[in-house]
Amino acid sequence: MDALVRLLQLLVFLLTLPLHLMALLGFWEPLCKTYFPYLMAVLTVKSNRVMESKKRELFSQIKGLAGTSGKVALLELGCGTGANFQFYPAGCKVTCLDPNPHFEKFLTKSMAENRHLEYERFVVAFGEDMRQLADGSMDVVVSTLVLCSVQSPKRVLQEVRRVLRPGGVFFFWEHVAEPLGSWAFLWQQVLEPTWRHIGDGCRLTRETWRDLENAQFSELQVEQHPPPIKWLPVGPHIMGKAVK
Numbered sequence: 001m002d003a004l005v006r007l008l009q010l011l012v013f014l015l016t017l018p019l020h021l022m023a024l025l026g027f028w029e030p031l032c033k034t035y036f037p038y039l040m041a042v043l044t045v046k047s048n049r050v051m052e053s054k055k056r057e058l059f060s061q062i063k064g065l066a067g068t069s070g071k072v073a074l075l076e077l078g079c080g081t082g083a084n085f086q087f088y089p090a091g092c093k094v095t096c097l098d099p100n101p102h103f104e105k106f107l108t109k110s111m112a113e114n115r116h117l118e119y120e121r122f123v124v125a126f127g128e129d130m131r132q133l134a135d136g137s138m139d140v141v142v143s144t145l146v147l148c149s150v151q152s153p154k155r156v157l158q159e160v161r162r163v164l165r166p167g168g169v170f171f172f173w174e175h176v177a178e179p180l181g182s183w184a185f186l187w188q189q190v191l192e193p194t195w196r197h198i199g200d201g202c203r204l205t206r207e208t209w210r211d212l213e214n215a216q217f218s219e220l221q222v223e224q225h226p227p228p229i230k231w232l233p234v235g236p237h238i239m240g241k242a243v244k
Contacts, residue, residue: 008190044083050228063089078146082110090116127156144173149201157215178235217242
């Protein structure tokens with residue numbers, strides 16, 4: 001099976017050789033950072049239509065997590081275009097964090113369309129290093145389709161726990177690997193080296209549930225769902241929450 005994966009990876013590599021050459025020469029990443037927000041703006045509209053009821057169910061729990069100010073201090077990791085804003089309850093004070101500064105104009109547009117929220121600031125940083133945010137400063141942290149593309153899920157989850165107050169909640173919705181040994185998992189292995197370039201670092205074979213289980217949250221709830229967009233190679237999605 002490993003030999004077959006390597007052979008198919010080589011075929012995909014040859015078919016997408018210009019992309020890999022651009023990446024090797026350092027031309028691809030700047031281009032990807034520019035076009036990726038536009039791609040996400042299209043895909044998130046479709047995924048929101050499919051996942052609307054589940055997202056509303058998940059994020060409806062945020063309302064009861066207000067801090068002493070009476071409002072919810074909410075940090076969204078990899079906030080992208082602000083596709084989740086419509087699902088957050090009124091009165092949330094939203095801080096957005098993303099390493100790609102090209103998302104900011106999309107965030108501004110989303111905030112203008114969601115006046116029920118208070119927009120705090122946009123932090124350009126990686127999830128592994130959120131030093132600009134104080135310990136215990138957040139009531140809620142949200143991550144949707146982010147942990148697949150970070151360098152170190154373990155380090156990101158450590159930072160999530162650091163910025164959450166005691167009793168604060170981490171809400172997540174992430175795609176994960178197909179079952180080991182399945183044909184779907186084989187194709188994820190085949191496509192992953194190329195997909196990482198197309199998807200701005202996205203890894204198709206991440207077993208993110210294991211990182212969550214090892215992150216030392218006091219409580220963890222996880223449920224699995226089929227992928228909302230069938231024609232993409234991303235696998236099943238996990239949705240749930242983890243309590244500090």
